[in-house]
Amino acid sequence: MKVLKEAIAGTLESSDLLVKVAPSEKETLDIVIKSEVIKQFGKQIRRVVTETLGKLSVSAGSIVIEDKGALDCVIQARVQAAVLRGCGSEDIDWRRLS
Amino acid sequence: MSATRDFYIIQPKDSPPEMAEVRKLLTTNDLELDDEIEQFVVCRREGRIVACAGLDHYTIKCVAVSEDRRGESLSLQLGSEVVKLAAERGQYHLFLYSAPRNLPFFRGWGFYPLIEVPRLVVMMENSPVAIKIYCDRLRKQRRQGRQIGAIVLNANPFTLGHRYLVEQAAAACDWLHVFVVKEDASLFSYDARFALVAAGVEHIGHLTLHAGSDYIISRATFPGYFLKEKTIIDHSWAAIDLLLFRQYIAPALGITHRYVGTEPFDPVTNHYNADMKHLLQQTPSAAPPITVLEVPRASINGTPISATEVRRLLTRRDFTRIKQLVPDATFQFLENECPRVPQTAE
Numbered sequence: 001m002k003v004l005k006e007a008i009a010g011t012l013e014s015s016d017l018l019v020k021v022a023p024s025e026k027e028t029l030d031i032v033i034k035s036e037v038i039k040q041f042g043k044q045i046r047r048v049v050t051e052t053l054g055k056l057s058v059s060a061g062s063i064v065i066e067d068k069g070a071l072d073c074v075i076q077a078r079v080q081a082a083v084l085r086g087c088g089s090e091d092i093d094w095r096r097l098s
Numbered sequence: 099m100s101a102t103r104d105f106y107i108i109q110p111k112d113s114p115p116e117m118a119e120v121r122k123l124l125t126t127n128d129l130e131l132d133d134e135i136e137q138f139v140v141c142r143r144e145g146r147i148v149a150c151a152g153l154d155h156y157t158i159k160c161v162a163v164s165e166d167r168r169g170e171s172l173s174l175q176l177g178s179e180v181v182k183l184a185a186e187r188g189q190y191h192l193f194l195y196s197a198p199r200n201l202p203f204f205r206g207w208g209f210y211p212l213i214e215v216p217r218l219v220v221m222m223e224n225s226p227v228a229i230k231i232y233c234d235r236l237r238k239q240r241r242q243g244r245q246i247g248a249i250v251l252n253a254n255p256f257t258l259g260h261r262y263l264v265e266q267a268a269a270a271c272d273w274l275h276v277f278v279v280k281e282d283a284s285l286f287s288y289d290a291r292f293a294l295v296a297a298g299v300e301h302i303g304h305l306t307l308h309a310g311s312d313y314i315i316s317r318a319t320f321p322g323y324f325l326k327e328k329t330i331i332d333h334s335w336a337a338i339d340l341l342l343f344r345q346y347i348a349p350a351l352g353i354t355h356r357y358v359g360t361e362p363f364d365p366v367t368n369h370y371n372a373d374m375k376h377l378l379q380q381t382p383s384a385a386p387p388i389t390v391l392e393v394p395r396a397s398i399n400g401t402p403i404s405a406t407e408v409r410r411l412l413t414r415r416d417f418t419r420i421k422q423l424v425p426d427a428t429f430q431f432l433e434n435e436c437p438r439v440p441q442t443a444e
Contacts, residue, residue, distance in 0.1 A: 006190040011178035012207055014171060018181065020190065020225075025235075032227050034208070064225060066208035068174075 002027070003061030007085035010070075010078040017067040017075060019082035027060045029053070035067035048072045052079040061086065105179045108138050116140065119147040120160075127162040134321065135159055137187075139179045141172060148172070151180040153187075157318045158194040161204075177207035181224070192224040193318035195338075213341045221319075221338045229346055232313060236350035239306055243272025248343075248353045248388075250277045250315055252323075252405070254284040255432065256294040257424050259359060259403035262396035267357040268302045270391075275351055280310025281317055283324040285409055290431065297427035313342050322366055336370045340377040345385045348378075355389045362395065362402050398422050412436065 003021045010018045017035075024030055031053075033045055045067060052075070053063065061083070067075070108116050120138060121131050135152035138160075142148070148167045152160040158180055163173050184192055193212075196204050198220045201211060209222035212229060223229065247267045253260055268274045276299060278292045286294075288310065296307055312318055319339035347353070356378060361368040371392060378388040395402035403423050411420050412432060421429055 006185075008181065008185045008190065012174045012181070013178060014174070018178070018208055022190065025231075030227075034226055062227075064227065 001057050001087050002059060003083065003086040004088055005086055007082050009081035009085065012066060012068060014068050015070055015074070017065055017070040017078050019078045020064040021082045021086035022062045024060050024062045029058060029060055031063045033065045033067065037067070037069050045075060048075045049079055052076045053083065056080065056083050058083055104143055105139060105141050105175065107183060108140055110135060110138065116147065120150050123147055123150055123162050123164060124160055129160055129162055132159045137183060139176060139183055141176060143167070149176045151176050153180060153184055155317050156184065156189040156192050156312070158192060161194070173203060174206060181207070191228060191312060193312070194222050196220050196222065213338050213345065215337050215341070229313065232311060233346055233350040236347065240350070240352050241273035245271045245355055246351065246353050247271035247274045247355045247357055248277070248348065248351070249274065249357045250279065251295060252279040252284060252315070253291045253295050254405050255286050255291060255408060255424065256298045256428050257403050257405050257408055259396045261298050261425055263357060263359045263393050264299050264302065266393045268305055271355065272304065274302070274305045275308060275353060276305060277308045277314050278310050279315045280312070281315070281324060283317065294428050294431060298425050314347060315339055323370070336373040337377060340374055344378050344383060344388060348388050349385055353388060355391055357391050357393055359395050360392050363404055363406055
């Protein structure tokens with residue numbers, strides 16, 4: 001699955017995150033994570049993001065994350081929502097995402 | 099989420115009473131209402147508007163939070179709402195202007211500083227990487243040489259004057275980079291303008307024609323440029339556009355010289371040229387200075403050729419005179435398109 005159009009999910013509020021996805025020019029998967037808690041939880045956030053993208057089989061796209069200290073399950077949900085919007089997916093296998 | 103319910107969107111034209119409130123909130127925060135704003139996100143609490151943020155195409159403007167409502171995360175809700183509104187309008191790459199002291203506030207909105215005019219204004223964009231990706235792409239088109247020139251054209255439409263400017267610059271440079279203004283705010287569409295420039299510079303070998311971008315004479319970098327035929331503006335506000343060019347675009351391509359035509363008719367462009375000399379050559383900066391060269395405009399029968407004049411002749415369908423001012427490709431395009439061209443320019 002590739003990100004085909006720009007899309008966002010989430011908010012900038014505390015304990016949430018804003019996920020922005022866009023097509024990547026060179027067909028690469030580029031992930032940029034900005035977080036208020038990057039020093040404490042940067043690795044963990046990246047792991048959750050990478051795993052979520054992996055479950056969705058996202059192979060290409062630019063993913064930018066503005067995290068405001070969200071829990072893992074929130075990160076997962078927001079990344080899923082943004083990617084599915086950006087891929088224009090209609091048929092979603094929700095079980096694969098859990 | 100009950101907290102988001104008190105946020106809603108207003109169109110300045112349709113809501114005079116609410117705009118009076120918005121204007122009051124802005125005034126209390128030393129801000130002026132910007133007439134170009136198409137939509138406002140406002141927050142109403144206990145009967146009054148306590149926060150607002152405006153959207154002019156893809157630039158966020160006129161952001162204010164009532165002083166007694168600060169420190170309760172209202173601003174982050176406001177930021178989320180305005181980013182969401184822009185996304186609903188199909189705009190994802192956003193810019194904003196802020197007083198430098200408010201920079202940390204907008205960092206919380208996921209905006210990153212691009213250019214600062216010290217003590218005056220900072221321009222930010224909502225991506226930590228977009229400008230870098232853009233410059234990396236430019237860097238691939240870098241050419242070696244002692245004198246590397248650049249010209250930015252709106253070419254609305256491409257005239258013999260533009261062609262003369264490009265030829266003069268090309269003759270003096272080892273390589274020439276030409277940019278076409280991307281914004282679709284002119285009489286002729288970007289695609290049409292770009293195609294006519296491409297046809298008009300085809301005969302020059304050592305030249306790269308670049309697509310325009312949000313970073314080079316766009317509504318975000320230089321809003322005054324697109325208002326010039328609508329209203330009289332007393333300052334062109336070109337500083338941001340020129341500093342972006344000097345600090346990002348020119349270093350990426352190794353540009354040493356920027357060429358402009360002298361501007362006898364249009365006060366905005368004229369002022370832009372004056373600002374250019376100052377900001378590209380003299381203003382202290384980490385980026386190397388760029389020499390600005392003004393090329394006298396090509397004339398026909400003593401009258402300088404300008405696109406403004408071509409558009410004026412077009413409203414009268416004076417093709418005899420237009421033919422003297424534009425290359426063949428432009429002339430053919432105008433003849434074909436003219437019946438569909440509206441009578442009022444821009």
